Amino acid sequence: MPADTAKKPSRIQLKNRGIILDAALDVFSTHGFRGATLDQIAEAAGLSKPNILYYFGGKDDIHRTLLNALLDVWLAPLVEMTDTDDPLDAIMDYVHRKLEMSWEMPRESRLFAGEVIRGAPRMATDLETGLKPLFDEKCALIQRWVDDGRIAQVSPAHLIMSIWAVTQHYADFEAQVGVLVGSGSQDDARAHVDAMFRSLLTP
Amino acid sequence: MPADTAKKPSRIQLKNRGIILDAALDVFSTHGFRGATLDQIAEAAGLSKPNILYYFGGKDDIHRTLLNALLDVWLAPLVEMTDTDDPLDAIMDYVHRKLEMSWEMPRESRLFAGEVIRGAPRMATDLETGLKPLFDEKCALIQRWVDDGRIAQVSPAHLIMSIWAVTQHYADFEAQVGVLVGSGSQDDARAHVDAMFRSLLTP
C-alpha cells in the first residue's frame, strides 16, 4: 500500500501519480488550497476520490508534493544567471527566460502566486532555506557588476523583484491582460519588457 | 429586516455592515472566495453567523459588495492621470500614487489579485464595462504623448501593465518581499521604481 514512496513505484503508479498531480495543479492553481476539493481533483484526473487517496496521503500531501517540485523549476533560470563578460546580456537572458516560463507554465506561476498571496504558510521554510540564499548570492553578483560600472546603478534586490513582478504578471493576471490588450500580443510584451530593463541597466 | 439596503440604514446598521465588510476583506483577501467561510468572517467580525446573514444576503452578497466598492478605489489614481504640460511627471505621479496604495491597502490589492488569478469569474463584466474603457482612454492619451515626442517610445498598454505589475507586487507578494529584502525598505523600493520608469520614459 503506497501513499508514501518507500519502495520502487511501478509504471502504473508513476502514471497515475502524474495524472493526479497534473489535475491537482489545475485545481489548486485556480482555487487555492482551501478552495480546492478532492472531488474536483478526482474529477479532473478521471479517478475516484478513494483512488486518489490511495496514491497520496491526503489533500495536504498532494499540495506539498506540487510545491516542493515547483520551487526548483521556478528558480532554475535564476541559478543559470552566472558571472560573465556581458552582465547586461546575462540579466536580459534571465528576463527572457522568466517571461517565457510565465507563458509556458501559467499554472505553476499562479500556484506560486496564490501561495505567496496567502502569506506562504506552507512555504515559509522553503523560502528561507531554498530561495533566500540563492537570492542573496545573485544580489551580490549583480552588486559586483554595478560596482565595476558594467551596468547602471540599481538596487539588485529590487531589480530582481521587479523582474519577477513584470514577468509573472503576464501569467498571473492573464484574465486581465486578455481583456485589455488581447492574449495574442506576446511579441509586443517581449519588446516592452526588454526595453524596460535594458534602459534601466544600460550605464 | 435588512439584507438589502432598500431604506435608510440606521447608525448601528452602518457600523455593523462596516465591521463585517472589514472582517470579510481580511478573510477573502487571504483565502479567496471559495476558501473563505462565513464562520471565519463571523469570528473576525466578533459577531454570530446568523447575525451576519441578517445584514447580508449571503456569502456571495458580501463578496460582491467588496468587489463593487473596490474597483472604483482601485482605478481612482488612473482617472486622475490627465493631459498636462509635463507628461513624465503625470505618469510618475501615477506610479507613486499606485505604489503608495499598495502599501496602504494591501488587503484590497490581494483581494483584486486573487480574483483575477482565478480568472475573474465574478468581475468579468466589471472589467469590460468599468476597466476597459478607462484603460483604452489612458492608452490613447499616452500614445499622444509618445507621438508628440514628449516621452520615449513605449507601448502604452504594456507600460500601464508593467506599472500595475511592479506596484501591486509589493502588496501581493509581501510575504516574499519581507523574507528577501525586509518589509522596511519602502524608500529603496520607491527609489528603484522611480528610476525604472523614469529611465524607460525619458526620451
Add this chain to the structure above:
DNA sequence: CCAATTTTTGACCGTTTGGTAAACGATTGC
C-alpha cells in the same frame, strides 16, 4: 412607562467536505 420595531442568538437542516473500511477486480510471480 410601554408597545412596536430592530437586532441578536441558539438550535437546527440539508449538503459538501476530507477521509476510511472493506470488499471487489486486476496483475504479477512462480
Add this chain to the structure above:
DNA sequence: GCAATCGTTTACCAAACGGTCAAAAATTGG
C-alpha cells in the same frame, strides 16, 4: 494455474459548510 500482491470501487463516516427559523434581547418612538 494459482496464490499473493496491487489497484479500484462502493458504501460510509464525522466534521464543517452555507443558510434558516423562531424566539429572546435590545432599542426606539410615543
